[in-house]
Amino acid sequence: MLQSFKYLFSCNLVLSRSLSGYVSRMRYLMRLKEDDEACREALKSGKVLLYHKLSPLLRKTSSGYKLASLKTSDLEQILEKVGKDKHIVNESFLLGCTDKDEPQFSLDVGDLDRSALEQECRGMFVDLRKAFFMIPGPESPLAAKGQALLRWHQTNCFCSATGQPTVRNQSGSFRVCHSSGITYYPKMAPVVIVLVSDGSRCLLARQAMFPPGMYSALSGFCDMGESVEEALHREVAEEVGLEVENLQYSGSQHWPFPQSSFMLACHATVNPDKTQVNIDKAELEDARWFTYEEITEALQNLPRDPRREPPVFWVPPSYAIANQLLQEWANHQQLSRKLHGLK
Ligand SMILES: NC(=O)c1ccc[n+]([C@@H]2O[C@H](COP(=O)([O-])OP(=O)(O)OC[C@H]3O[C@@H](n4cnc5c(N)ncnc54)[C@H](O)[C@@H]3O)[C@@H](O)[C@H]2O)c1
Ligand SMILES: [Mg+2]
Numbered sequence: 001m002l003q004s005f006k007y008l009f010s011c012n013l014v015l016s017r018s019l020s021g022y023v024s025r026m027r028y029l030m031r032l033k034e035d036d037e038a039c040r041e042a043l044k045s046g047k048v049l050l051y052h053k054l055s056p057l058l059r060k061t062s063s064g065y066k067l068a069s070l071k072t073s074d075l076e077q078i079l080e081k082v083g084k085d086k087h088i089v090n091e092s093f094l095l096g097c098t099d100k101d102e103p104q105f106s107l108d109v110g111d112l113d114r115s116a117l118e119q120e121c122r123g124m125f126v127d128l129r130k131a132f133f134m135i136p137g138p139e140s141p142l143a144a145k146g147q148a149l150l151r152w153h154q155t156n157c158f159c160s161a162t163g164q165p166t167v168r169n170q171s172g173s174f175r176v177c178h179s180s181g182i183t184y185y186p187k188m189a190p191v192v193i194v195l196v197s198d199g200s201r202c203l204l205a206r207q208a209m210f211p212p213g214m215y216s217a218l219s220g221f222c223d224m225g226e227s228v229e230e231a232l233h234r235e236v237a238e239e240v241g242l243e244v245e246n247l248q249y250s251g252s253q254h255w256p257f258p259q260s261s262f263m264l265a266c267h268a269t270v271n272p273d274k275t276q277v278n279i280d281k282a283e284l285e286d287a288r289w290f291t292y293e294e295i296t297e298a299l300q301n302l303p304r305d306p307r308r309e310p311p312v313f314w315v316p317p318s319y320a321i322a323n324q325l326l327q328e329w330a331n332h333q334q335l336s337r338k339l340h341g342l343k
Pocket of ligand 2: 218219220239283
C-alpha cells in the first residue's frame, strides 16, 4: 500500500514538474509575441532555422539528415562571411521554444548566394516536400511552421483595403496597416481529408500534379459556411461520386501547402455494394481501391532518398496526416483479421 502511494506521489511530482515547465514556456512565448524588446533580446540567445526561397537548411549527421538550427551568433558570423549585413538576423520570425527553453526563429535568405551559404553552413537547402521524407518525424512540424510563417509574411506586405505597406511586430505574430488600422494575423485554410473504406479495402486518389506513383486520401477545401461533415460528404461526392457514412474524427494538423491548410482528418465508410467510383477527371487523375496488403507494403516502403527512383505505388510521408489515417486503418484491419482468424 505504502509502496503504491510512494509510486503515485512520485508520478504526480513528475507530472506537476513537467506541467509547470510547459506552462511557463507557453507564458514566456506569449510575452515574446507581445513585447518587441523582449523578443529582440530572446533572439540574441536563440536558434534560427535558415531557409533559402522557402527551402529549409538540412545537415547530414551520422544518423541521417536533420533540420539545421543555428545559434544567432554563429549565423551573424556566416552572414558577414558571405558579405551580408549581420543585422538581417533581426528579420527572423518567432516559431517557438525548445524544451530546454531556447527560443526558435526562422529566416529566409533567398536573396543570398545559395551554394556559398550551403558551404559556410555545412548543409543543403532542400525543398520542404522532399525534406519531409528525410528529417526525423518530430522535426517536421517545426520545419512546416517555419516555412508557413515566412510565406505568409512574404505575401502579406500590403493592406488589402488601402494598398499601403503593412508593418510586422518583432515576433511576426501579426502585421498592421497604420493607414487603415487593420491588423492581419497569419491564416490557415480549413481542409477536410478522409480515408474511405468499404470494410476490406480503402480508397486513395492522385492528382495529375502529384509525383509519379503517389496516392493519398481524398481531400478538399471547406467552402464558406460549411461544417466539417458537410465538406466531407460534398468532397467525396464531387471527386469520386460516392456517398459516405459513419464519419469518425481522427485528428488534425497544420499543413504548409499551398498557403497553410488546417487539415481535419476523418475515417468514413461506404456500403460495400456501392463501391463503383466515378472520378471527376478535372480534379483527379485516378482513384482506386487498395487492399490491406498493398497499404501495409506502401507504409513500410516510404521513399527516403529523393535522388532514388520511388516505388510504383507509394503514400505520403509519416508526418502527413494522410499517413496517420492509413496507419490507423491498417491497424484496425489487422485487428479484425486476427479476430476472424485471418493472417
Ligand atoms: N497533409 C496531408 O496528409 C495531405 C493529404 C492530402 C492533401 N493535403 C493538402 O490538402 C489541400 C487541399 O486538397 P485538394 O487539393 O484535394 O483540394 P480540393 O479538392 O478542394 O481542390 C483544390 C482546388 O480547390 C480550389 N480552392 C478552394 N479553396 C481554396 C483555397 N483556400 N486554397 C486553394 N485552393 C482552393 C482551387 O480551385 C484548387 O485548385 C492540398 O493543398 C494538399 O496539400 C494534405
Ligand atoms: Mg481534392
